[in-house]
Amino acid sequence: MTNPEQTSSSSRRREQREEAIFQRALGQLSAMSLFADIDTWENPDPWGRPVRPASFRNMRFAPSTLDTHLHYVAFTVNRILTALNELDFLFLPEGELSLDASFTQFYGDKLRQLASVVKPRLADYALGFIDEEVQVSGTWNRRQFEAYFEDRIVPLKAQVPASLSLVTASRYPGQAAELLLIQHAVDFLTEASHMARYSLGDYGDLQSQLFRVLVDEYGYGVHDTKHSTLFKRALTSVGLQPQIHSHWQFYLNTTLLLNNFFHRITSQPRYFFRYLGAITLAENTFGPYCQKVANSLRHVYGDRIDTRYYLEHAHIDEHHGRMTYEGLLLNAIERHGEAIIPELVLGMEQTLYLQDLSERDLAAQLTWMSKKDDYRQLGMEIRDAVLADQTNLQVTRLIEPKGLLSVTHVHDGDELCVVDRGALRFASGPNSFVDLESGEAVVIAKHRLHGAVPLSDECHYTIYSIGDYRRYADRNL
């Protein structure tokens, strides 16, 4: 007989072994060139996923919670996970192809092997808290489910997300609209690729019902009408890059989180019914959302923007909403019984929950970008007080050459960036810059995506980790 002490010590040893394997695999991943820093805001390599490997090499990853889901560690997990989740998606750029190191590495055995080691744990770290935060219980019947759908889901069609008003009301509406389009690009450039995973297998009429939706998304095989083709036209019409993940650096943490959720529920068939709930929610609310997005983008860009992608969805999702609800959900209940209902509801509720986190994150980033001049003003106001207090703060002094780009990232507390010598371009979003000269400063708000690049031959600047700017300011932004 094994005594409990032996069991617990052997399970501890196993955990330590697994942890060591996980950390070793992360170390190896951090050395791979696909994650390396780049020196442009746009990512030219369709297989490159810059994740600041110097930081993540020594990072202690841990499960996210509602309180920590915007932290830098969580963001890094979501970035790595997005990269690894897409290893089974084929990306080919337009034009002549040289099967160079990036391509070979992205689709090579080594990355796949490392992904198989780290992905399950990273997925748990990124998404585990959602299972704690959103739960469904009880015995449901079809009548109760229909009432829930009617009372809870259908009214969402009329909802107007705050982020759209923030785009049109921004002091820099063009930059705000770019941020919005870039968040859409995470999913829309690979549109329906998650869904396509469930075109495999053999599961009766539901498979054909889902395939009908998929066929629309792929434009019935006519490339010109494929939804991702329409979306690329929207991007290029306003000067954004249509190549996959060109704007990788400006994806927000929660945009990636939501995307990783869809990867999870489409790559493991045990989540099939949850996916049916999630996609039905999406198909029922996305059309009205797209109409509102089209209106907002027109407001910002006028006739310049090609909104056909959004208008196509405003139309076709009227059908997809009905097709998924009746053809997938009610059909699934009819075929497989009422016991599946909690999973269907969970799919809708977890998606709603993640959409809400994503909407809040986007709204905060849009506000941060709109107030970029205010944050510079605030930085100047508190600079002297912070410098006087620097012995009590974590201080990082940097000397960087012209053009050395700090790949975008976030901090877990407010920071003050002061340029000591030279000039620095500070980015608070796509094409959203504040140029700082010697002696100038900007407050970096916690959890807000930002990056920087020296404009002078050499730039000396200092980052003061102030935690909360209100300790030094007599006003709130």
Place this chain on the structure above:
Amino acid sequence: MPIAIFSRNALPAGFATRARFYKIDRRGGTVVLIDMTCPHRGGPLTHGACDGQRVVCPWHHGRISRHKLEQCTQPAITTSDRVLLIVDSAPMRVFREIPVDGHWSETT
């Protein structure tokens, strides 16, 4: 068939609608909704005394299996800040505490 919504941090112990009585329980981190309406004449088992594995209805003293009541949980959704319960009609009375004997409170 309305959805009753409560704050997750201020959940009542139960509530009554026009025709039914419900008890809100927690099992681990999961919120569960139990229909505590007596199958005999619709009495409030929420207010019944516990007699071993049975609850005694205060109206006609019918004895209902606790196990059966707890098995038949009603649809509930828990999100980070709210609890949504699918019920037969809107709650009319909310019970901050369910006045049942100590044994019942401890074991459910």
